[in-house]
Amino acid sequence: MDTILSPLYYAVSWIIVQFHSFYSLIFDENSGAAWGLSIVSLVVLIRICLIPLFVKQIKSTRNMQALQPKMKAIQERYKSDKQRQSEEMMKLYKETGTNPLSSCLPILAQSPFFISLYQVLSHIANNQTVGVINQSLLESAQKAHIFGAPLAAKFLDTPEKIQSLGASVTDVRVVTVIMIVLMSASQFYTQRQLMTKNVDLTVKTPFMQQQKMLMYVFPIMFAVFGIGFPGFPVGVLLYWLTTNVWTMGQQMFVIRRNPTPGSKAFEERQQRLRAKGKLKEDPAEVEAKKVAEEARQNRQQPKRQSKSQRQTQPTTTGGAKQAGGSKPAGGAGAQRRTRAGAGAGASDVSGADASKKQSLEKQAPQDSKPKGGSSASGSRNAKSGQRKGQQRPKHPSKK
Numbered sequence: 001m002d003t004i005l006s007p008l009y010y011a012v013s014w015i016i017v018q019f020h021s022f023y024s025l026i027f028d029e030n031s032g033a034a035w036g037l038s039i040v041s042l043v044v045l046i047r048i049c050l051i052p053l054f055v056k057q058i059k060s061t062r063n064m065q066a067l068q069p070k071m072k073a074i075q076e077r078y079k080s081d082k083q084r085q086s087e088e089m090m091k092l093y094k095e096t097g098t099n100p101l102s103s104c105l106p107i108l109a110q111s112p113f114f115i116s117l118y119q120v121l122s123h124i125a126n127n128q129t130v131g132v133i134n135q136s137l138l139e140s141a142q143k144a145h146i147f148g149a150p151l152a153a154k155f156l157d158t159p160e161k162i163q164s165l166g167a168s169v170t171d172v173r174v175v176t177v178i179m180i181v182l183m184s185a186s187q188f189y190t191q192r193q194l195m196t197k198n199v200d201l202t203v204k205t206p207f208m209q210q211q212k213m214l215m216y217v218f219p220i221m222f223a224v225f226g227i228g229f230p231g232f233p234v235g236v237l238l239y240w241l242t243t244n245v246w247t248m249g250q251q252m253f254v255i256r257r258n259p260t261p262g263s264k265a266f267e268e269r270q271q272r273l274r275a276k277g278k279l280k281e282d283p284a285e286v287e288a289k290k291v292a293e294e295a296r297q298n299r300q301q302p303k304r305q306s307k308s309q310r311q312t313q314p315t316t317t318g319g320a321k322q323a324g325g326s327k328p329a330g331g332a333g334a335q336r337r338t339r340a341g342a343g344a345g346a347s348d349v350s351g352a353d354a355s356k357k358q359s360l361e362k363q364a365p366q367d368s369k370p371k372g373g374s375s376a377s378g379s380r381n382a383k384s385g386q387r388k389g390q391q392r393p394k395h396p397s398k399k
Helices: 002-023 032-049 051-077 082-096 100-125 135-143 159-164 169-197 206-227 234-257 264-276 283-298 307-325 329-363 368-390
Strands: none
Touching (some): 002 100, 032 051, 032 100, 051 082, 051 100, 100 234, 169 206, 169 234, 169 264
């Protein structure tokens, strides 16, 4: 590992020494302020160089958020064919120009510098020269303390090792715990700010669940690594705390100036631009919003009623219905009488027709009776035949 990263050891140590030479003009060269500000300046320099990667990370994250519904559809469609699913995913990434690893680029780019700084401080703690740090600079760095804790001291260092660096166990552990708490809190706040303000809440995607999980996992992970194995020196904790504060401020700037469409921060930005008159909206949309707001303000809530009022209200309405129903009684009676008169007239006409029919039957010849009888018998036979045809067949056992 030392052989592979030895060029980075020289680069990191050289940058720190250059900043230390500058701050030694203001502070004591053996003070924690000179060495601590050198580490902070190293972080600032690295993060300035990583700004293009940060912009690419923002674009990649937003593209991944927009692609989540399509990715979920591909997974559901080809859930039994993993190879086809991977091919369709790669095709979707290529068509949209999205790289899933772009969101991890700033962290991956910082990792070599982080490891190099860790190794440089470990060499200083073990009284070993590294990179461009010679023996005189090594002794000066060992004397540097931040709030009583040496830059190369760790939380789990033995009392003998801490005393050899010119400090007490209590000072080292108090300072390391405070820095670890601040580091974890800044990491949690940064992730929470991203989840609550810069995420489109109208679209529920697995990406949101992933970010929510990372919001709790990262602070716990850094707290465990900072205190336990491998244990971060005070200088590394200072480096990581500084980079977390930089990330938090950089993200606040991006959320305010260029928020994700559909997010809470985007709505707040639209309101600010609208208040300043810099946002031009469609007149039809403005009129629709105005009408909706007026309707909401003019809407009246139903008055609250007691139990006795709710019980008396149906009785009153029932009485009103009865009173209203008694009015058309006369009209209904007149209609019934009219119908009865019409029925009586119809019965008189039908009676006259019946008497004429009887007189014609009496005048008919007597020889027509057999014909009528035969027809009657024929109709009876036909009916009996119909009845016989409609009967169910008997069971074979009963035959």
